[in-house]
Structure formats: C-alpha cells, structure tokens
Amino acid sequence: MQSQPIKRVVIAGGGTAGWMCAASLAKLMGKHLDIQLVESDAIGTVGVGEATIPPLLTLHKLLGINEQEFMAATQATFKLGIEFENWKSVGEKYIHSFGTTGQDHWAAGFQHFWLKGQQMGLAKEYGVYCAELLAAQQNKFAVLPNMGLNYAFHLDATQYAKFLRSMAEQHGAKRVEGKIDQIDLCHQSGFIKSLTLASGRVIEGDLFIDCTGFRALLIEEALHTGYDDWTHWLPCDRAIAVQTASVEAPRPYTRSIAHAAGWQWRIPLQHRTGNGLVYCSRYLSDDAAKQLLLENVEGDVLTEPRVINFRTGQRRSHWNKNCIALGLSSGFIELLESTSIHLIQRGIVRLLQMFPSTGIVQADIDEFNAQTQHEVVNIRDFIILHYHVTQREDSPFWRYCKNMPIPDSLSHRLELFKETGKVFKVPNELFGENSWVQVMLGQGLVPQQHHPVADLMSEKEMEHFLSQIEQQNVRKVNQLPSHQDFLQHYCPAQNF
Numbered sequence: 001m002q003s004q005p006i007k008r009v010v011i012a013g014g015g016t017a018g019w020m021c022a023a024s025l026a027k028l029m030g031k032h033l034d035i036q037l038v039e040s041d042a043i044g045t046v047g048v049g050e051a052t053i054p055p056l057l058t059l060h061k062l063l064g065i066n067e068q069e070f071m072a073a074t075q076a077t078f079k080l081g082i083e084f085e086n087w088k089s090v091g092e093k094y095i096h097s098f099g100t101t102g103q104d105h106w107a108a109g110f111q112h113f114w115l116k117g118q119q120m121g122l123a124k125e126y127g128v129y130c131a132e133l134l135a136a137q138q139n140k141f142a143v144l145p146n147m148g149l150n151y152a153f154h155l156d157a158t159q160y161a162k163f164l165r166s167m168a169e170q171h172g173a174k175r176v177e178g179k180i181d182q183i184d185l186c187h188q189s190g191f192i193k194s195l196t197l198a199s200g201r202v203i204e205g206d207l208f209i210d211c212t213g214f215r216a217l218l219i220e221e222a223l224h225t226g227y228d229d230w231t232h233w234l235p236c237d238r239a240i241a242v243q244t245a246s247v248e249a250p251r252p253y254t255r256s257i258a259h260a261a262g263w264q265w266r267i268p269l270q271h272r273t274g275n276g277l278v279y280c281s282r283y284l285s286d287d288a289a290k291q292l293l294l295e296n297v298e299g300d301v302l303t304e305p306r307v308i309n310f311r312t313g314q315r316r317s318h319w320n321k322n323c324i325a326l327g328l329s330s331g332f333i334e335l336l337e338s339t340s341i342h343l344i345q346r347g348i349v350r351l352l353q354m355f356p357s358t359g360i361v362q363a364d365i366d367e368f369n370a371q372t373q374h375e376v377v378n379i380r381d382f383i384i385l386h387y388h389v390t391q392r393e394d395s396p397f398w399r400y401c402k403n404m405p406i407p408d409s410l411s412h413r414l415e416l417f418k419e420t421g422k423v424f425k426v427p428n429e430l431f432g433e434n435s436w437v438q439v440m441l442g443q444g445l446v447p448q449q450h451h452p453v454a455d456l457m458s459e460k461e462m463e464h465f466l467s468q469i470e471q472q473n474v475r476k477v478n479q480l481p482s483h484q485d486f487l488q489h490y491c492p493a494q495n496f
C-alpha cells in the first residue's frame with residue numbers, strides 16, 4: 001500500500017491521548033523515529049478524564065514511571081473501584097471493586113458458592129468477600145507487596161499531560177505550537193501528506209496519529225472514515241464539569257450517583273474534587289443540568305461549569321490509510337467505568353506491536369481495526385448493562401433505558417447469568433467475570449440457579465469456606481492505614 005519506511009510520526013493534538021502516545025513512542029521507539037506533536041494552546045484540551053483503571057500501572061511500568069513522583073506531580077489519589085448510588089433503585093448502592101471476590105472453583109465462579117450460601121442462610125453481602133471493597137468502604141489503603149490490593153488512580157488530567165510531555169521531550173519528541181488549518185492529502189493514494197498550520201508552517205509525516213479529541217480533524221474531517229452511533233443504547237450526550245474544593249479526606253474510590261436523567265461523578269484528588277453531571281439532552285436542558293449539579297456538589301466551586309457535548313459510538317475504522325485515531329477522535333463509549341484512557345493505552349500498545357516500520361500494509365490495518373472493535377464492543381456492552389438492568393422507572397430517562405432494545409451479545413450474557421449464574425469472559429475482554437458479576441448483582445439481576453458443584457458442600461463446609469475468606473479480608477484491611485495517611489506519606493503533592 002505504502003512501501004516507504006515509516007520514520008516521521010506526526011501526532012496531532014496534545015491532550016491525554018497525544019502525550020501518552022508521544023511519551024510511549026519516544027521512550028520505546030524514539031531512537032528510530034522522528035516524533036513531532038502539534039497542539040494549540042488557544043484550543044486547549046477537553047480537561048476532564050481523571051479516573052483510571054488498574055491496567056494503567058502496566059503502561060507506567062513499561063515506561064519506567066516512578067509511581068510516587070507521578071502521583072505527587074498529578075495530585076493523584078488511589079482508586080479501588082467505583083461506588084454506584086441510586087443505579088439499581090433510589091437509595092441503594094453497591095461498589096464495583098477492582099479486587100477478586102471470594103475464591104473460584106475451576107468449574108464454577110465464586111458466585112455459585114455465594115448463591116448456595118445465601119440459600120443456606122450463611123452468606124453475607126457479596127462485597128464482604130472482597131478485600132478491595134472492604135478497604136474502599138473503610139477509606140483505607142496501602143500499596144502492599146505482590147499486588148496485595150488491585151488499584152488505579154484519580155489524577156489531574158492537565159497535570160498528567162504535562163508530566164507525560166516532559167517525559168516525551170526528554171526522549172526526543174518535539175512539540176510544535178500552532179493551530180492545524182489544513183490537512184493535505186496525496187491525490188493518488190488519499191494518504192495524509194502533511195498538516196498546514198495557521199502560521200503557514202507545513203509539517204510532513206509518514207504516519208499521522210489523530211489525537212485532536214472530539215474534532216477528529218484527520219480521521220474524520222480529512223479522511224471521512226465514518227462513525228457508528230450508539231446513542232440508542234447509550235443515550236447520554238452531554239456532560240457539565242466543575243471543580244470544587246475538597247471538604248473531606250479523599251475517598252479511595254470514584255462515586256457515581258444516578259439522577260433522574262443521567263448521573264453525577266465525584267473524583268477526589270489531593271487538592272480538589274472533580275465533579276460532573278452526565279445527562280441526556282432529550283430529558284434535561286443544559287440550564288436544569290447545571291442547576292442540578294451545583295445543588296449536588298460539596299465545597300466551594302472553583303471553576304465555571306462547562307458543558308461538553310458528545311455522541312457515544314466509535315469510528316468505523318480506528319486506523320485508516322496512514323492515520324490512526326487515539327482518544328476521543330476514535331470514539332467515546334461513556335465515562336462510567338473510566339475506560340477511555342485505558343483504550344488510549346490499548347491503542348498505543350497495539351500500535352507498538354504492529355508498528356509498520358517498513359511500510360503500511362492493509363493486513364496490519366485490518367488486524368488493528370478488528371482487535372480494537374472487538375475490545376470496544378465488549379466494553380460497550382458492559383456499560384449498557386448499568387443503564388439497562390435497573391429497577392428504576394421513576395423518570396422517562398430510566399424508563400427508556402430499562403425498556404430499550406439491547407445488543408444480542410449483551411442479551412445473551414444477561415440471560416445466561418439469570419438462568420444459570422454463569423459468566424464467561426470473552427477472549428481479550430477488559431472486564432473479567434468478577435466485574436460482570438459485581439455489576440449484574442449490584443443492578444439487581446439475581447440468578448435463578450447455581451452450579452451443582454456448590455451443592456457438594458455441607459452446611460459446615462460452606463460456613464467454614466465463607467468465613468475463612470471473610471476473616472482473611474478483614475485481617476488484611478485491619479492492618480491498612482487510612483487512605484489520607486498513606487497519601488501523605490507516599491506521594492504528597494506540594495499543596496496537600
């Protein structure tokens with residue numbers, strides 16, 4: 001397709017996606033590449049995206065990032081999961097934690113033993129059997145040896161981009177300030193040849209990474225790649241974001257609080273709290289959303305509330321010709337389970353694995369797109385689950401979500417769990433069985449049966465099995481310091 005070797009990589013956009021990509025390429029392939037990143041201070045970044053999930057630790061290890069330095073620089077706190085309030089019904093809550101719940105048997109997941117234990121009147125709440133969940137509820141945390149607790153971070157998105165920028169520049173990536181005005185295509189191949197800036201400067205490249213956010217300047221405006229719209233399954237299309245002063249010690253989890261036409265996030269950082277309301281404009285006006293958010297935040301409001309429009313879905317191809325889209329330019333599922341930054345990371349790793357050093361071939365493009373789409377579709381189903389499996393019928397929004405048709409792939413999973421209690425992870429899927437079980441149970445889907453292997457346990461054996469898991473978790477959590485104390489000792493930011 002394009003037999004010339006790929007030496008010059010141009011990254012358009014310097015938000016989280018752009019700088020994650022620049023830092024990774026520069027650190028891991030910088031010796032062989034000329035990397036330029038173009039960004040515009042006048043346009044700025046989306047400025048949100050502050051909750052992450054555990055696989056980010058793997059990328060940080062790969063890049064040799066010192067966790068304490070990174071956390072101090074980005075005002076970060078630890079995250080053990082997400083608390084969902086009012087999602088199943090108003091007044092009820094559950095936590096989707098990053099930990100393992102109970103102990104699986106090779107033939108059947110822990111949920112089967114828990115269901116049997118419940119039938120026998122011996123099992124407590126599902127979350128009692130997960131150390132991360134107990135630690136989150138008690139606001140406790142420590143980094144334990146051998147990944148004793150699974151965790152991720154809450155971070156300041158602007159500081160994170162700065163942190164990555166300095167790393168990228170240290171490894172040779174060059175930043176170009178300026179507004180991209182025009183994208184120049186090769187008449188014959190349709191490949192991108194160069195970007196022309198408002199200043200008239202022309203930036204040529206062999207491979208272009210579109211990190212221009214929702215604008216999708218390269219992948220869509222120039223290459224007309226197309227977009228699969230998922231608003232019929234994920235109807236929220238607006239968010240209002242606002243930062244507030246902290247009023248309590250930072251909790252080691254994200255809060256997601258459902259309202260009548262969407263939900264509100266609370267992300268505690270060391271120096272402030274990130275808040276926002278995600279909503280569906282069919283059911284709530286921007287003014288009403290703003291009022292609702294401001295009525296439901298705690299602490300002094302530090303920034304002007306900002307409305308962000310989005311359309312859930314994904315780009316039809318994430319890699320088209322010599323352009324790869326990363327971040328918001330590639331699509332947006334929803335922020336509910338903090339999967340966007342993770343998908344940027346996956347796109348970068350995939351690019352490194354398939355880097356077209358000797359030239360671009362269609363087989364690489366097809367493989368990249370197939371893998372990405374497979375991954376994104378499974379995450380999409382997991383997010384739809386939260387909205388669709390609910391007992392709420394108290395507003396038009398929730399009635400829509402409860403009654404909307406859902407993808408067949410999700411229907412099958414829900415049916416399987418409801419009928420049999422079984423959950424199987426699809427190969428290369430982000431969310432494992434334990435995540436699906438936590439959210440399905442949390443949203444109120446209770447299986448009608450359990451696996452017969454759980455029937456082999458006598459009452460005494462079941463009691464012992466459940467109580468030793470519980471005691472082990474209680475002992476682990478009892479020795480932990482408070483999250484706040486641990487942050488203060490491990491990674492205090494300057495103004496903590």
Ligand SMILES: Cc1cc2nc3c(=O)[nH]c(=O)nc-3n(C[C@H](O)[C@H](O)[C@H](O)COP(=O)(O)OP(=O)(O)OC[C@H]3O[C@@H](n4cnc5c(N)ncnc54)[C@H](O)[C@@H]3O)c2cc1C
Nearest residue numbers: 013014015016017045046049051180212213327328340341
């Ligand atoms: C409300 C909301 C909350 C979110 N919360 C989370 C979360 O908790 N966790 C999570 O994982 N993800 C979250 N996300 C997604 C996350 O914010 C993004 O994945 C992440 O910030 C990456 O954004 P980006 O770099 O693609 O785009 P942006 O941050 O928008 O960056 C775009 C870049 O392109 C540049 N640019 C654009 N046009 C031009 C031009 N013409 N010339 C030059 N430069 C240009 C801009 O200046 C900027 O540098 C959230 C998203 C939204 C909308």
